[in-house]
Amino acid sequence: MTELDITTEAQIIQAARKVFLVKGFEGARMQEIADEAGINKALLHYYFRSKEKLFQSIFQEAFQRFIPSLYDVMLSEKTLPEKLDLIIDRYQELLFENPYLPQFILQEVNRNPECLKTMFQKFGVQPSTFISFLEKEMTKEGITHITPQHLLVNILSLNIFPFAAKPILSIILFNNNKDEYLEFMKERKEYIKLFIHNALFKS
Amino acid sequence: MTELDITTEAQIIQAARKVFLVKGFEGARMQEIADEAGINKALLHYYFRSKEKLFQSIFQEAFQRFIPSLYDVMLSEKTLPEKLDLIIDRYQELLFENPYLPQFILQEVNRNPECLKTMFQKFGVQPSTFISFLEKEMTKEGITHITPQHLLVNILSLNIFPFAAKPILSIILFNNNKDEYLEFMKERKEYIKLFIHNALFKS
DNA sequence: GCACGGTTTAACCAAACGGTTAAATAAAAC
DNA sequence: GTTTTATTTAACCGTTTGGTTAAACCGTGC
Numbered sequence: 150m151t152e153l154d155i156t157t158e159a160q161i162i163q164a165a166r167k168v169f170l171v172k173g174f175e176g177a178r179m180q181e182i183a184d185e186a187g188i189n190k191a192l193l194h195y196y197f198r199s200k201e202k203l204f205q206s207i208f209q210e211a212f213q214r215f216i217p218s219l220y221d222v223m224l225s226e227k228t229l230p231e232k233l234d235l236i237i238d239r240y241q242e243l244l245f246e247n248p249y250l251p252q253f254i255l256q257e258v259n260r261n262p263e264c265l266k267t268m269f270q271k272f273g274v275q276p277s278t279f280i281s282f283l284e285k286e287m288t289k290e291g292i293t294h295i296t297p298q299h300l301l302v303n304i305l306s307l308n309i310f311p312f313a314a315k316p317i318l319s320i321i322l323f324n325n326n327k328d329e330y331l332e333f334m335k336e337r338k339e340y341i342k343l344f345i346h347n348a349l350f351k352s
Numbered sequence: 353m354t355e356l357d358i359t360t361e362a363q364i365i366q367a368a369r370k371v372f373l374v375k376g377f378e379g380a381r382m383q384e385i386a387d388e389a390g391i392n393k394a395l396l397h398y399y400f401r402s403k404e405k406l407f408q409s410i411f412q413e414a415f416q417r418f419i420p421s422l423y424d425v426m427l428s429e430k431t432l433p434e435k436l437d438l439i440i441d442r443y444q445e446l447l448f449e450n451p452y453l454p455q456f457i458l459q460e461v462n463r464n465p466e467c468l469k470t471m472f473q474k475f476g477v478q479p480s481t482f483i484s485f486l487e488k489e490m491t492k493e494g495i496t497h498i499t500p501q502h503l504l505v506n507i508l509s510l511n512i513f514p515f516a517a518k519p520i521l522s523i524i525l526f527n528n529n530k531d532e533y534l535e536f537m538k539e540r541k542e543y544i545k546l547f548i549h550n551a552l553f554k555s
Numbered sequence: 556g557c558a559c560g561g562t563t564t565a566a567c568c569a570a571a572c573g574g575t576t577a578a579a580t581a582a583a584a585c
Numbered sequence: 586g587t588t589t590t591a592t593t594t595a596a597c598c599g600t601t602t603g604g605t606t607a608a609a610c611c612g613t614g615c
Contacts, residue, residue: 252462255520265519294546310508313513317458381602382603568605569604571602571603580592581593583588
């Protein structure tokens with residue numbers, strides 16, 4: 150019973166994830182999620198009382214996945230360039246496993262910005278400590294021509310944007326050839342590392 | 353009469369732009385657009401037969417605005433670093449005037465990727481020529497550690513992403529303080545220039 | 556005054572959607 | 586074997602939404 154229970158609930162979650170991530174809250178239909186899960190609408194409401202509730206669980210899961218644990222990297226006994234490379238490695242791995250996450254998060258946070266504060270509080274994420282870690286490392290390395298805030302935004306931009314803009318870039322760069330775009334994204338990791346490294350340490 | 357005619361249609365367009373850009377196609381309501389334009393729903397359908405038609409005109413306008421004319425910059429008698437700075441200047445100006453454009457385009461292209469090809473064909477945009485221009489300039493400068501495709505994506509990422517991710521970054525960096533975020537975005541232009549410059553020319 | 560086109564009003568329609576309900580059924584738990 | 590729980594079926598409800606219609610209103614040009 151418990152096992153089947155979990156299976157069905159997991160099926161629903163999986164289906165909801167698939168539909169919500171691609172279509173967003175407004176675009177998603179409960180019927181479609183039920184179909185995708187291979188069940189009927191009534192059972193959906195039997196497990197999750199409302200669309201809002203189901204969405205919340207999906208969004209929370211997505212948000213958690215989107216915030217990687219970077220503190221251990223920051224606290225490790227490595228040099229700043231090594232740490233930055235590790236952060237990029239982790240982020241690229243995360244994004245390759247969840248390519249729809251960026252656009253989903255952007256869309257839903259844009260729709261309801263208040264939920265962000267709740268999430269940050271809920272999971273105790275403290276970006277300011279990351280910033281101050283970064284700042285300390287930067288002064289140690291004598292990097293003064295950029296602030297830690299801008300560096301962080303640069304790292305996030307270079308990593309995340311190409312996933313959110315996949316359809317546009319795919320057509321701009323490769324005339325919609327999926328294989329070429331995948332190849333481009335796979336090799337991109339090293340280009341990002343090199344780009345950031347040069348921007349920071351060769352001046 | 354003709355003048356009033358234009359005014360009303362312009363009012364509708366303006367209202368539709370405001371609503372569609374913030375809420376997207378699925379989130380937008382015809383009633384809300386009518387209210388925003390100070391008219392009634394019937395008159396909306398009198399001018400634009402359907403939501404789809406009205407949206408198309410807004411999206412087309414937005415898309416056109418989002419594709420800046422960069423060919424003159426590329427063809428000008430300037431050095432590559434100067435050209436890159438000019439491109440960044442133009443993009444930042446464009447984005448400051450239309451901060452909602454990035455998320456809107458991303459969202460709608462994600463919803464209906466096919467419309468992209470139509471747009472590119474309709475306006476004769478040829479990104480491949482831009483790439484080859486860039487490639488020529490890069491070989492001239494002896495830049496071999498990055499491909500023009502990755503450089504283009506880097507430029508787009510660094511410029512566009514912070515606008516699409518405004519709510520997230522605003523809370524991450526400045527605890528939702530709007531003034532601080534605005535100041536951050538204003539000073540960002542020069543940081544982007546410097547970052548790209550260092551990444552390209554100091555290795 | 557008359558005609559005409561922009562505009563309003565208000566009622567209305569059909570479809571879609573989130574959600575509910577009740578009865579029947581199957582399966583697992585005890 | 587009985588009870589409980591999961592699941593299906595299918596009808597149904599209330600609301601929202603895009604869209605239509607018809608009648609009246611109003612300003613301008615002729």
